[in-house]
Amino acid sequence: MVGLALSMTFGGVVILHLPHLPDLGMLSMLVPAAIFGCTSPRLRVLSGFTLGLWLTAATATREMDLRIPTRTQAELVVIGMVTGLPSFTDKVHRFQFRVMEGDLVGRRLRLSWRAPEFGLVPGQWWRLTVRVKAPSGSFNSGIFDYERWLFLKRIHGTGYVLVSPAPELIDDAALFDRVRYKIRERLRLVAQKSSIGTFLALSLGDTSQLERRHWDILNRSGTTHLLIVSGLHIGLIASICFLVFRFLGLGIFRVIFLTVVFTAAYALLAGWGLPVQRAFVMTLVFLACRYFSRHVVLPFQLAVACFCVVMLDPLATLGNGFWLSFGAVCALVLALSGRVDDEKGLARAVSSSLHAQWVVFLCLLPVLGFTNFQLPLGSMFVNLVAIPAVGMLLVPLLLVSLVVLAVFPPLGPSLLGLCSVLVTMLWGFLETVAALDLVAGVRQFALISCLVSLAGIATPVSII
Numbered sequence: 001m002v003g004l005a006l007s008m009t010f011g012g013v014v015i016l017h018l019p020h021l022p023d024l025g026m027l028s029m030l031v032p033a034a035i036f037g038c039t040s041p042r043l044r045v046l047s048g049f050t051l052g053l054w055l056t057a058a059t060a061t062r063e064m065d066l067r068i069p070t071r072t073q074a075e076l077v078v079i080g081m082v083t084g085l086p087s088f089t090d091k092v093h094r095f096q097f098r099v100m101e102g103d104l105v106g107r108r109l110r111l112s113w114r115a116p117e118f119g120l121v122p123g124q125w126w127r128l129t130v131r132v133k134a135p136s137g138s139f140n141s142g143i144f145d146y147e148r149w150l151f152l153k154r155i156h157g158t159g160y161v162l163v164s165p166a167p168e169l170i171d172d173a174a175l176f177d178r179v180r181y182k183i184r185e186r187l188r189l190v191a192q193k194s195s196i197g198t199f200l201a202l203s204l205g206d207t208s209q210l211e212r213r214h215w216d217i218l219n220r221s222g223t224t225h226l227l228i229v230s231g232l233h234i235g236l237i238a239s240i241c242f243l244v245f246r247f248l249g250l251g252i253f254r255v256i257f258l259t260v261v262f263t264a265a266y267a268l269l270a271g272w273g274l275p276v277q278r279a280f281v282m283t284l285v286f287l288a289c290r291y292f293s294r295h296v297v298l299p300f301q302l303a304v305a306c307f308c309v310v311m312l313d314p315l316a317t318l319g320n321g322f323w324l325s326f327g328a329v330c331a332l333v334l335a336l337s338g339r340v341d342d343e344k345g346l347a348r349a350v351s352s353s354l355h356a357q358w359v360v361f362l363c364l365l366p367v368l369g370f371t372n373f374q375l376p377l378g379s380m381f382v383n384l385v386a387i388p389a390v391g392m393l394l395v396p397l398l399l400v401s402l403v404v405l406a407v408f409p410p411l412g413p414s415l416l417g418l419c420s421v422l423v424t425m426l427w428g429f430l431e432t433v434a435a436l437d438l439v440a441g442v443r444q445f446a447l448i449s450c451l452v453s454l455a456g457i458a459t460p461v462s463i464i
Contacts, residue, residue: 011052222376
């Protein structure tokens with residue numbers, strides 16, 4: 001299973017880094033033989049590689065066919081539905097629009113609308129006259145790849161809404177995003193303005209209210225992952241739920257069932273984006289292995305999770321989050337498997353945390369160097385404080401505050417006030433660390449990070 005998962009992943013990586021997509025018809029002819037080859041241990045790796053090639057090529061070809069052609073700009077009338085959470089900055093609404101009727105049917109557009117007369121709400125159906133173009137971005141290395149981000153989000157065109165002829169609201173459909181929208185508007189009314197961006201990012205996965213200075217602080221302190229709901233948050237919520245239900249004395253089936261329910265609720269609340277889906281699939285695999293067999297080795301569980309993620313989203317390997325997520329888990333497996341501690345209680349917890357952070361820090365240095373072109377040298381020590389503060393205190397307290405705000409509104413603002421205190425302390429700590437400027441820039445290929453990581457892994461980590 002490990003070989004099959006790795007070979008399928010490698011096949012997807014190869015396809016996504018070719019200058020042109022191969023002919024899908026030729027690859028499709030190899031699929032029956034590849035499926036048959038999966039039954040043979042000797043041919044399983046080759047068959048997995050072939051299936052990875054075909055699956056990724058088929059998905060990428062479909063997405064490319066849906067994209068608006070390059071160098072094309074057109075004014076069109078489209079009918080569709082607002083999806084996701086619209087953002088509003090500088091009197092401009094930015095939102096995702098799923099086209100249901102017209103020439104662009106089946107496509108998803110990212111549109112901007114300056115000062116609309118009506119507030120945009122998820123689930124609304126509109127008839128809009130838009131000017132759209134192909135997704136595009138800068139090709140300069142070392143900066144944010146906007147076009148790749150649009151491709152991963154399955155956005156097939158960008159543009160803006162024209163005021164003439166006037167947009168027309170057709171219908172109003174109920175979506176789960178409507179619940180998220182109401183929660184966001186409620187938070188805006190009762191939460192402190194200085195904390196609202198952090199609250200929305202951690203609870204709803206909406207980072208539109210974070211300012212540029214916030215992202216600078218996160219990048220310089222190596223803690224960007226803290227405010228982007230992904231594997232860290234999903235895993236921590238699942239772990240907390242599992243431990244709480246076990247403490248209550250429930251049976252293993254009920255514990256796992258309730259853990260999945262609560263984790264799925266948080267994943268839906270956070271927007272069910274691709275990183276959240278990937279983290280939720282990994283959580284399901286680990287919980288399933290826990291229930292059906294308590295003797296399944298962690299590498300096998302990780303391989304199953306990787307296989308499921310690649311099958312559900314063949315384009316996942318194009319995102320940095322895929323490599324950081326699985327890289328971090330692999331590092332933790334490497335750090336904690338077969339390790340025996342003589343310490344007990346608090347000393348053992350501190351020793352395990354330092355050991356895990358050290359190995360994750362070293363193993364992810366090459367990945368961060370290749371993807372972000374910078375090395376956050378102080379991130380290990382920052383995460384020792386920031387991850388427990390966010391995962392064990394802030395996020396659970398914030399989610400409880402949202403429930404209390406809905407059930408017993410008078411008590412909700414008080415709990416949110418306590419969350420605001422934690423947010424203020426968190427940002428103060430991160431800003432202090434960012435001011436130390438513990439970030440080393442690297443050029444492409446990140447040779448320095450590779451050498452440092454190899455030297456660190458070769459060093460006995462037991463000195464911690």
